[in-house]
Amino acid sequence: MSTEGPGVDDAIRTMLLFMPRIVGRVKKIRIPDELQSFSLAPRHLSLLAYLLFEGQMGVNELAARLEVAPATVSLMVSELSRKGILERHEDEADRRRTLVSIADAHRPAIDSWLGKGATAWRKAFEPLSAGERQMFIDTLAAYDREIAQE
Structure with a gap:
C-alpha cells in the first residue's frame, strides 16, 4: 500500500468488510418505545430526517429532496399525519401551499433516534475538507447506483 492510500482491490476488500458491520449496527439502532407502534418503515x-434537520417543508420540496414523485410524498405524509407523527398546516405566505412538520409531541423521540446517526456523521465529516466530503458522498452515490442496477 502506498502512502497515498490503498489500491483499488485493497479498498474494495476493506469496504466489503466495513459495509456489513455498518449496516448491522445501523439496523440495531432501536426505534424509541414511543414510536414502536407506528410501524415506521425505511x-x-x-x-423524517429532512423535516428534523431542515424544518417544515412543502410536499413538492420534500419530493425533490427525496427524489420521488410528489404523490408518493403525499401518501407518506397522509399516513404519518393520521398517526399523529406529522402535522400539516397552511403556509402563511402562500395559502395555497401546505407545509409539513414533525408533531411537537414526537420531535424529542425522533431527534434522539435520528440524531445519533447525525452525530456520528458529523464526527466523521468534520476533519475532512469540503472536497473530501463531496468525494465521499459522490462515491457512496456511485456505489448506490451500481448496486441498484444488479
Missing part, C-alpha cells in the same frame, strides 16, 4: 426515515 421509506419514512429520510422524510
Whole structure:
C-alpha cells in the first residue's frame, strides 16, 4: 500500500468488510418505545430526517429532496399525519401551499433516534475538507447506483 492510500482491490476488500458491520449496527439502532407502534418503515426515515434537520417543508420540496414523485410524498405524509407523527398546516405566505412538520409531541423521540446517526456523521465529516466530503458522498452515490442496477 502506498502512502497515498490503498489500491483499488485493497479498498474494495476493506469496504466489503466495513459495509456489513455498518449496516448491522445501523439496523440495531432501536426505534424509541414511543414510536414502536407506528410501524415506521425505511421509506419514512429520510422524510423524517429532512423535516428534523431542515424544518417544515412543502410536499413538492420534500419530493425533490427525496427524489420521488410528489404523490408518493403525499401518501407518506397522509399516513404519518393520521398517526399523529406529522402535522400539516397552511403556509402563511402562500395559502395555497401546505407545509409539513414533525408533531411537537414526537420531535424529542425522533431527534434522539435520528440524531445519533447525525452525530456520528458529523464526527466523521468534520476533519475532512469540503472536497473530501463531496468525494465521499459522490462515491457512496456511485456505489448506490451500481448496486441498484444488479
